[in-house]
Amino acid sequence: MKTYGLIGYPLSHSFSKGYFAEKFKKEAIADCEYENFPIADIATFPTLFHQQANLQGLNVTIPYKEVVIPFLDDLSDAARAIGAVNCIRLEEGRKIGYNTDVIGFTNSLKPLLKPHHTRALVLGTGGAAKAVMYALQQLQLPYTVVSRTASAAAVAYTSLDKKIIEQNTLIINTTPLGMYPNVDAQPPIPYEFIGPQHLLYDLVYNPPVTRFLQLGEEKGAAIKNGHEMLILQAEAAWEIWNK
Ligand code: SKM
Numbered sequence: 145m146k147t148y149g150l151i152g153y154p155l156s157h158s159f160s161k162g163y164f165a166e167k168f169k170k171e172a173i174a175d176c177e178y179e180n181f182p183i184a185d186i187a188t189f190p191t192l193f194h195q196q197a198n199l200q201g202l203n204v205t206i207p208y209k210e211v212v213i214p215f216l217d218d219l220s221d222a223a224r225a226i227g228a229v230n231c232i233r234l235e236e237g238r239k240i241g242y243n244t245d246v247i248g249f250t251n252s253l254k255p256l257l258k259p260h261h262t263r264a265l266v267l268g269t270g271g272a273a274k275a276v277m278y279a280l281q282q283l284q285l286p287y288t289v290v291s292r293t294a295s296a297a298a299v300a301y302t303s304l305d306k307k308i309i310e311q312n313t314l315i316i317n318t319t320p321l322g323m324y325p326n327v328d329a330q331p332p333i334p335y336e337f338i339g340p341q342h343l344l345y346d347l348v349y350n351p352p353v354t355r356f357l358q359l360g361e362e363k364g365a366a367i368k369n370g371h372e373m374l375i376l377q378a379e380a381a382w383e384i385w386n387k
Contacts, residue, residue, distance in 0.1 A: 157325070189215050203378070212229055222246060230275070231384055245275035245373070253345060266290065319331055321356070
């Protein structure tokens, strides 16, 4: 039996295990399993490889996409440029980090882009945000990062005003705000300035319509959740594990 799985904490919201179980069944892949490994402290990551002798590959989710890097032996060029890993391939005991979030995000966003989507706000600064920023750079879409506190790299939520919201017609939530089980939360942006010209993209897929998307939809914005991105990044990971 070949073991694959997901590390992160907590993992109660994740669809990955169910997705791969369904895939293995549909494609009659009998020698593979996909497990959740909810590790509460990344320092325990190396012990996973002693406990799971048949481990072939891992996905990495919140909050470990950046802090897992020092535990890896090598990185793909994209993972190195992004500074975050959501896929690990084991090659003769060596752990190689990849980023398939960038593939999932780019390929799910591209068909939705309209000529008026010329500037983006990226909400959040974590590992998922880094993949989104890299994707936007490749799409040559200028963006501004929004964080709880202002820094050289980000503006604060409190400085978002009518002008900034109207200029940035693409708004991407990379934070876990609104993710199961904390479904009543939403990023603190001034929703009153959102309109039909906006596209709100939430990397969260559980629930399918977060408060962020719901508030945008009420203002006439187009909305997109993270479900297609999840599937595209999972399929890209599967290709990496089996190359
Ligand atoms: O990057 C992905 C990760 O591979 C799996 C996942 C999930 O199961 O919710 C979400 C994203 O972080």
